[in-house]
Amino acid sequence: MNDSYSYLDGNAAAGELREIFAVDVTTAGGQCAGCGRTAVLADVRLYVRAPGLVARCRECDAVLLRLVRGPGRAWLDLRGLTCLELAMPDDS
């Protein structure tokens, strides 16, 4: 138990992602483009000591998601995720 760990969980990105998406995407399953592992985004590693947020796969460490905010702008790079599986209500 030391402070050398520099990552958190995907949970911690929920607020910033909720500004962009209409639903909470941290509860979605996402498949890693690197190794194929599927994980709930809330449970991936999230690095916050960067100019933005960087989510990485727990298995292979590949970058899944990058989110950078600037004045009046956001840049969202999702190339590390091949698919997102979201729970959707059936009443639509």
Next chain:
Amino acid sequence: MSWRVATVVALRDQSPTARSIYLDVPGWPGHAAGQHVDVRLTAPDGYTAVRSYSIASAVDGDGVELTVEQLADGEVSPYLGSELVVGDLLEIRGPIGGWFVWRPDQREPIQLIAGGSGVVPLLAIARSHSAAGNQSPIRLLYSVREPTSVIHSAELEELARRDDGLILTYAFTRSAPPGWNRPPGRVDAALLADSTWPTELSPTCYVCGPTGFVETVADLLVGAGHDPARVRTERFGPTGGIR
């Protein structure tokens, strides 16, 4: 999701370094136990800082309680921990996060494991469990540096006194009260075996604390045979993330 203006209606010290902030948030939509909010502070020059804090309270109208641990080198927590007064306004956004949550329709046993101020969202779960009259067995292992670091002790002990209430175990890492049954030390496999639900009960485990603590405990739980899908974690770090 937009920012709301919350009014500080009460403050209460929980330990030498932690205090609870009681907020009135008009139109608060309610939350699930385990969720957090983002708090945004804006300096006179327009500089803003956003930090995430777990909600300590069960749903109660427009009321939201946060408990903030003051970090010596923090940018936001010293303000919230020392300078904030009743009547001040804070910008908050939430509730946030749908994964590290407990809902009253869950029926499986609940295992809560806290490191330090990681107890805050777990207190929300214990409060919600009690308020809902949920009959699932619930247990908390609370690892903390020393007796004076324990936060919300009176309420945790009250929840533990109830029939079928919370089973509460403290573990001290630096110094324990005189005569304590376990020498001070980190959470280890033996402590988990003694003080948490066995794997056969298939509990959902909620682990919250500093990243290193969560990493250690989650690995021990999975190593003991818990289904990784039933081990939910929330890590917080020194410079960002959920407090």
